[in-house]
Amino acid sequence: MDEPIIKIEGLYKIFGTNPESVMAMVMDGASKDEILSKTGHAVGLSNINLSIKRGEIFVIMGLSGSGKSTLIRHFNRLIDPTEGKILVDDVDVMGLGQKELEQFRRHRMSMVFQHFGLMPHRTVIENVAYGLMVQGVNKTTRHEKATTWLDAVGLGGYEDQYPSQLSGGQQQRVGLARALCTDADILLMDEAFSALDPLIRSEMQDQLIELQDKLRKTIIFITHDLDEALRLGDKIAILKDGKLSQVGKPEEILLNPADDYVEAFVRDVNRARVLTADVVMKPPVLRLTKENLDDALEQMRGKKHDYGYVFEEDEYRGIITREIIENEIDSPGPNANLCELAEDMATVQPDTSLEEILPTTLGQPYPVPVVGEDGEFHGVVSRKSMISILSDNNGTSDKA
Amino acid sequence: MATESWLTKFPEMERADLVAIRKGLDESYRAFSRTYGDAIESVFNPLLKFLVWFENLLLASPWWLVIAVVVALVYGASRSWKLSLGVIGSFMLIGYFGMWENTMRTMSIITVCTLLSIFMGIPIGIAMARSDKTRAVVTPILDIMQTMPAFVYLIPVVMLLGIGKVPGVIAVVIYAIPPVIRLTNLGIRLVDKEVLEAATAFGANSSQRLWGVQLPLAMPTIMAGINQTIMMALAMVVIASMIGVKGLGQPVLKSITNQYFTMGLFNGLAIVALAIIFDRVSQAYAKRTQRHLGGTQNG
Numbered sequence: 001m002d003e004p005i006i007k008i009e010g011l012y013k014i015f016g017t018n019p020e021s022v023m024a025m026v027m028d029g030a031s032k033d034e035i036l037s038k039t040g041h042a043v044g045l046s047n048i049n050l051s052i053k054r055g056e057i058f059v060i061m062g063l064s065g066s067g068k069s070t071l072i073r074h075f076n077r078l079i080d081p082t083e084g085k086i087l088v089d090d091v092d093v094m095g096l097g098q099k100e101l102e103q104f105r106r107h108r109m110s111m112v113f114q115h116f117g118l119m120p121h122r123t124v125i126e127n128v129a130y131g132l133m134v135q136g137v138n139k140t141t142r143h144e145k146a147t148t149w150l151d152a153v154g155l156g157g158y159e160d161q162y163p164s165q166l167s168g169g170q171q172q173r174v175g176l177a178r179a180l181c182t183d184a185d186i187l188l189m190d191e192a193f194s195a196l197d198p199l200i201r202s203e204m205q206d207q208l209i210e211l212q213d214k215l216r217k218t219i220i221f222i223t224h225d226l227d228e229a230l231r232l233g234d235k236i237a238i239l240k241d242g243k244l245s246q247v248g249k250p251e252e253i254l255l256n257p258a259d260d261y262v263e264a265f266v267r268d269v270n271r272a273r274v275l276t277a278d279v280v281m282k283p284p285v286l287r288l289t290k291e292n293l294d295d296a297l298e299q300m301r302g303k304k305h306d307y308g309y310v311f312e313e314d315e316y317r318g319i320i321t322r323e324i325i326e327n328e329i330d331s332p333g334p335n336a337n338l339c340e341l342a343e344d345m346a347t348v349q350p351d352t353s354l355e356e357i358l359p360t361t362l363g364q365p366y367p368v369p370v371v372g373e374d375g376e377f378h379g380v381v382s383r384k385s386m387i388s389i390l391s392d393n394n395g396t397s398d399k400a
Numbered sequence: 401m402a403t404e405s406w407l408t409k410f411p412e413m414e415r416a417d418l419v420a421i422r423k424g425l426d427e428s429y430r431a432f433s434r435t436y437g438d439a440i441e442s443v444f445n446p447l448l449k450f451l452v453w454f455e456n457l458l459l460a461s462p463w464w465l466v467i468a469v470v471v472a473l474v475y476g477a478s479r480s481w482k483l484s485l486g487v488i489g490s491f492m493l494i495g496y497f498g499m500w501e502n503t504m505r506t507m508s509i510i511t512v513c514t515l516l517s518i519f520m521g522i523p524i525g526i527a528m529a530r531s532d533k534t535r536a537v538v539t540p541i542l543d544i545m546q547t548m549p550a551f552v553y554l555i556p557v558v559m560l561l562g563i564g565k566v567p568g569v570i571a572v573v574i575y576a577i578p579p580v581i582r583l584t585n586l587g588i589r590l591v592d593k594e595v596l597e598a599a600t601a602f603g604a605n606s607s608q609r610l611w612g613v614q615l616p617l618a619m620p621t622i623m624a625g626i627n628q629t630i631m632m633a634l635a636m637v638v639i640a641s642m643i644g645v646k647g648l649g650q651p652v653l654k655s656i657t658n659q660y661f662t663m664g665l666f667n668g669l670a671i672v673a674l675a676i677i678f679d680r681v682s683q684a685y686a687k688r689t690q691r692h693l694g695g696t697q698n699g
């Protein structure tokens with residue numbers, strides 16, 4: 001599950017009449033503008049190294065002209081690199097002959113386009129079935145399958161319309177259905193939602209997430225919108241002038257931007273909405289595992305702490321304060337057992353956004369435990385760590 | 401002395417040399433046509449046979465049958481009753497004014513020339529769209545074909561094949577084929593890049609892209625080219641009649657030499673009527689079959 005499905009190594013793309021001739025300059029680290037003015041060649045991509053895991057949504061982000069479209073078109077070789085390796089499941093895509101490349105495109109990868117790329121002379125169902133038609137699948141079978149996918153994207157009943165009769169959002173659903181209809185395990189999406197208005201766009205994002213939960217495809221998703229990247233991406237790569245600035249998980253990008261360019265991107269992000277509990281949580285200061293009350297009190301004194309989290313054989317049981325222990329020792333009740341005394345306290349789940357856990361965290365006198373669905377303990381979120389992460393946002397912003 | 405003479409008078413080549421060049425070229429071309437004329441003529445024999453057969457077919461069929469077939473075609477292509485009625489009206493008038501036979505002859509040669517232009521022009525246009533080198537070679541040739549006065553290229557054709565239908569067809573095709581070629585090339589090059597990319601991305605090979613995407617999407621432009629080709633072929637009718645192509649062109653030619661104004665006018669109007677019919681029908685057909693292509697290039 002964790003081995004990379006796609007690897008890109010040392011990829012360069014130079015546009016112009018004689019790309020090889022400027023490779024030396026590019027290798028020497030000359031800037032894009034310098035090369036353009038001296039040689040008339042445009043550096044599209046420079047030394048790209050990526051490895052993409054099976055089943056993840058890998059987002060590539062960057063400003064207009066940063067080379068996103070150029071990069072994604074290398075995955076299925078709509079563009080050939082000037083230099084570099086593209087490996088998909090250890091198959092060298094560069095080594096494929098024309099026929100093999102066609103087979104590869106038919107069965108391994110499919111693509112969704114920014115302006116939909118639908119064929120205006122074909123009906124919706126014919127568009128969705130296009131990939132299968134190219135493969136030579138007979139009409140009944142391919143239309144049956146296309147109908148299923150049209151239903152899956154919520155466009156059942158539109159089979160015999162032409163693309164020009166649909167709205168933008170509907171057209172892109174057709175584009176998505178067309179891409180899914182070939183059962184390729186890798187999905188390339190070049191600014192697939194950028195041409196849609198915000199409401200439709202977030203609907204489409206929801207739909208993609210929902211489908212992805214079921215389908216577990218490997219998705220390469222291009223966008224210039226950070227919110228979209230953070231919402232969809234398991235990993236985000238940031239591209240600037242054809243070079244990778246940073247590759248990492250969304251929270252890594254958000255919390256540790258590698259350079260000013262990345263920082264400019266993440267500056268205005270609402271962290272509370274994007275970051276989740278597991279990003280801010282810390283291990284608790286005091287884990288109480290002994291049943292003995294005196295031992296526990298001893299530990300609290302040692303750490304100068306008023307409370308602790310109680311565990312029974314690594315299982316989280318609740319929180320206990322020094323006051324309770326002292327009361328119990330003064331006037332022992334029937335069960336002088338730490339686990340029995342431990343009090344339940346509101347918990348939060350690791351993948352909940354900070355925005356949602358904020359009221360809980362602020363409403364509790366002690367750091368809130370982060371507990372997964374199966375009851376496993378991850379850490380605690382304190383008011384302090386939460387506030388420091390959220391206010392750091394303003395600290396890095398020029399506006400503050 | 402010598403300097404003065406080239407300043408005042410253009411330094412022409414010697415008269416004798418010029419004559420020698422002309423003679424040499426003419427002689428060798430004559431020799432060429434003597435040796436290969438028959439062979440080349442036999443190559444065009446099937447075309448001639450077809451031309452004669454088609455013309456006879458139109459002439460031998462009863463007039464009402466011809467009109468019925470034409471109207472059926474017009475209605476099939478355009479689905480317009482108005483246009484169909486217009487066609488019936490025009491043919492009735494043409495027949496009433498005694499131009500039926502010539503009109504049939506012209507229609508037959510125009511049909512053949514148009515079909516030839518389409519079947520040769522579209523593949524050439526496709527080749528041009530596929531490679532910039534081919535385009536660089538073909539474009540100047542098309543320029544020459546369109547600007548060279550028709551009489552000039554009639555000479556070698558007539559020298560080679562004599563006068564008659566086949567040289568007429570060749571002359572008309574040379575004059576009329578450039579628009580189909582140019583607009584096929586243009587149409588294919590204008591196909592939305594993203595749509596073509598989509599086809600490639602789903603693994604379409606080059607013939608699947610051509611037949612499934614490029615030609616259908618280029619069709620409106622190609623149809624415009626075919627339309628122009630028909631118009632230009634009709635415009636050549638009079639010139640073609642100078643080398644023995646019978647039809648509406650001959651009476652026009654006769655009226656020029658004899659100053660028969662009315663006769664010229666009637667036959668000219670018959671040509672115009674044919675032109676309008678061909679034009680409207682091909683346009684209505686294009687519009688009807690391509691109504692989904694509009695407004696989808698982007699969402």
Ligand SMILES: Nc1ncnc2c1ncn2[C@@H]1O[C@H](COP(=O)(O)OP(=O)(O)OP(=O)(O)O)[C@@H](O)[C@H]1O
Pocket residue numbers: 015016042043044062063064065066067068069070071224
């Ligand atoms: N065919 C080409 N010929 C020359 N230069 C090109 C070509 N295609 C792309 N480029 C150059 O490569 C760079 C990257 O272009 P690309 O289309 O990949 O950018 P992008 O990140 O997708 O931008 P956008 O967000 O606008 O789609 C551009 O600066 C452009 O100049």
Ligand SMILES: [Mg+2]
Pocket residue numbers: 068069070191
């Ligand atoms: Mg782009």
